[in-house]
Amino acid sequence: MTSPMVRVRDLHKSYGAVPVLRGVDLDVGAGEVTCVIGPSGSGKSTLLRCLNHLEKINAGEVEVAGELIGYRRHKGKLHELGPRAITRQRAAIGMVFQNFNLFPHLTVLENIAEAPIAVLRRSRTDAVARARELVRRVGLAGREDDYPRRLSGGQQQRIAIARALAMDPKLMLFDEPTSALDPELVGDVLGVMKDLADGGMTMVVVTHEMGFAREAADTVVFLDEGVVVESGAPDDVLRNPRQARTREFLARVL
Numbered sequence: 194m195t196s197p198m199v200r201v202r203d204l205h206k207s208y209g210a211v212p213v214l215r216g217v218d219l220d221v222g223a224g225e226v227t228c229v230i231g232p233s234g235s236g237k238s239t240l241l242r243c244l245n246h247l248e249k250i251n252a253g254e255v256e257v258a259g260e261l262i263g264y265r266r267h268k269g270k271l272h273e274l275g276p277r278a279i280t281r282q283r284a285a286i287g288m289v290f291q292n293f294n295l296f297p298h299l300t301v302l303e304n305i306a307e308a309p310i311a312v313l314r315r316s317r318t319d320a321v322a323r324a325r326e327l328v329r330r331v332g333l334a335g336r337e338d339d340y341p342r343r344l345s346g347g348q349q350q351r352i353a354i355a356r357a358l359a360m361d362p363k364l365m366l367f368d369e370p371t372s373a374l375d376p377e378l379v380g381d382v383l384g385v386m387k388d389l390a391d392g393g394m395t396m397v398v399v400t401h402e403m404g405f406a407r408e409a410a411d412t413v414v415f416l417d418e419g420v421v422v423e424s425g426a427p428d429d430v431l432r433n434p435r436q437a438r439t440r441e442f443l444a445r446v447l
């Protein structure tokens with residue numbers, strides 16, 4: 194593997210008394226794409242959220258770009274980053290959700306330029322110029338001044354990707370980015386993601402799109418009941434799974 198962008202060791206996360214992640218290991222090299230698959234409730238979203246400081250972990254080690262996110266020895270105490278470091282790290286990790294979450298009262302360009310201006314202190318001129326370039330990159334030139342409600346779900350999701358890219362992230366996390374879309378809109382969003390992958394972006398993608406996983410992923414991870422049951426090259430995991438639980442899951446979704 195190239196230098197690690199994400200390194201997770203023995204990650205445990207519970208909500209109250211309910212364990213959700215029960216000792217997860219994950220390695221994603223710089224420039225690699227990892228697709229996480231698994232049944233509903235298996236902990237996929239929670240895993241992404243632990244990479245992005247949206248959840249506090251209970252135990253284990255999580256590093257992004259060589260920096261510790263949370264760490265605890267079994268008998269030791271929890272070591273954590275301070276709030277400034279957390280803000281800085283979160284700014285370097287882009288996240289795209291199932292439901293786009295664009296700001297409804299801002300135009301496409303304003304949605305994209307907002308965080309670079311507010312968080313990165315870019316000048317408005319620079320942020321808007323970059324936003325225009327990103328709108329082109331996701332295939333939506335001409336829609337810069339539209340409000341999100343004028344766009345289809347697939348177009349909104351492409352703008353959400355552009356908005357994340359505007360922060361120059363080191364890592365992009367996608368949580369079922371096409372699950373809320375009408376089937377005919379899925380392809381354009383996956384196309385943008387494939388371009389991003391081909392351009393060398395490090396990505397962790399939770400998805401049920403097995404075609405995308407097969408084409409774009411370096412590694413496929415099958416998560417079930419909070420543990421990594423199986424991981425490896427897409428051809429191995431998707432075509433030739435070793436574990437019965439993986440085979441059963443694939444038989445249901447393929």
Ligand code: ADP
Pocket residue numbers: 208213231232233234235236237238239240
């Ligand atoms: P997936 O994304 O694979 O469907 P999640 O990570 O969303 O799974 O959820 C894993 C489990 O954790 C589920 O049983 C879910 O109900 C539970 N869960 C998720 N978020 C919370 C929360 N904020 N509070 C309590 N339980 C939660």
Ligand code: MG
Pocket residue numbers: 237238239368
């Ligand atoms: Mg989920």
